[in-house]
Amino acid sequence: MAVRKVVAPLLLLTGLVWAAGYGVKRIPIKYVRTEGVFQYLSKDEIKTALEPLVMISFFDADMQAIHQAVSKLTWVDTVSVKRVWPDAIDIKIREKKPYVRWGVQSLVSARGEIITPKNIEQFSNLPILQGPEQQQLKTLEIMKGVNTALADQSMKMAEFTINDRWAWKIKLTTGLEILLGRNEQLKKLQRFLKTLEVLGPEQVDKIAIVDLRYPNGYAVSWKPDAEEIDWKKVANPQHEIDG
Incomplete structure (x- = not known):
């Protein structure tokens, strides 16, 4: 009986830890923040590239895939991507000039x-x-x-x-x-x-x-309406000009 009393709480604790871990893993991404000065790059372009990659949980998001998707945009010069606990992704972009x-x-x-x-x-x-x-x-x-x-x-x-x-x-x-x-x-x-x-x-x-x-x-x-230069008037000993 003593053994059963010990095992049951341990099983319950294991189940709670697993549930907690699963719950943390399923935290959705609430914020995708982009930083940069954009003259030619539109926010709609960025949104279209990111949308299929961030409509998942915080820990399931692939930072490398996000980096590659943004880097492929025409006006992106450099990009850095960072996961920010508990529910955000920060993206810094430098635009091509x-x-x-x-x-x-x-x-x-x-x-x-x-x-x-x-x-x-x-x-x-x-x-x-x-x-x-x-x-x-x-x-x-x-x-x-x-x-x-x-x-x-x-x-x-x-x-x-x-x-x-x-x-x-x-x-x-x-x-x-x-x-x-x-x-x-x-x-x-x-x-x-x-x-x-x-x-x-x-x-x-x-x-x-x-x-x-x-x-x-x-x-x-x-030019058609121009008079030719009299080269003798502008001759300079230091600059020989063959007109």
Whole structure:
């Protein structure tokens, strides 16, 4: 009899522990909190991605699956997921930031990641970058260097193109096109930019195309209504110009 009196309470205690453990395991997720500054990522996109993964109990939720689902969203750069006792999941998201347009339908972030949004029209103010396939990062780094050189002359780039032969072409927001070829592009660009002080802004505005694919100078195509420059008047001993 003594043994039975001891065993019965033990069985009852085991049953209570099991029931308590089962009850804790079945606690539903009440809160899914997202943290981040979003300009392009919508809360509806996040909700749609998360809904099938969080409509379960707190302990059954798969943090890795949640992380992967959010990471796949177009505008998500980085994401961290944390379970917070007793009934919440915290998600921190950093959004991708577009730097330039890449071709017709895509964008490139400052880190060279391709972004293909549903609506490209809202990014029409960004410069256009075009380059060889799978070379967006290298092309972007070159563009940044060119931008720095142009900024020193208060020039703003609208388009930058590198073709499959790695020849460069720049189009400014003023419409001026600069052809740079495949060799010593930055050196030739710097040489041209130095001559701008001699030409002056009024004369530069008359130029439609500058061809820098020459070893010691450059050729100029004028806008239809522009008068050609008298190169003798702007000659500078330090800057030889082949017009």
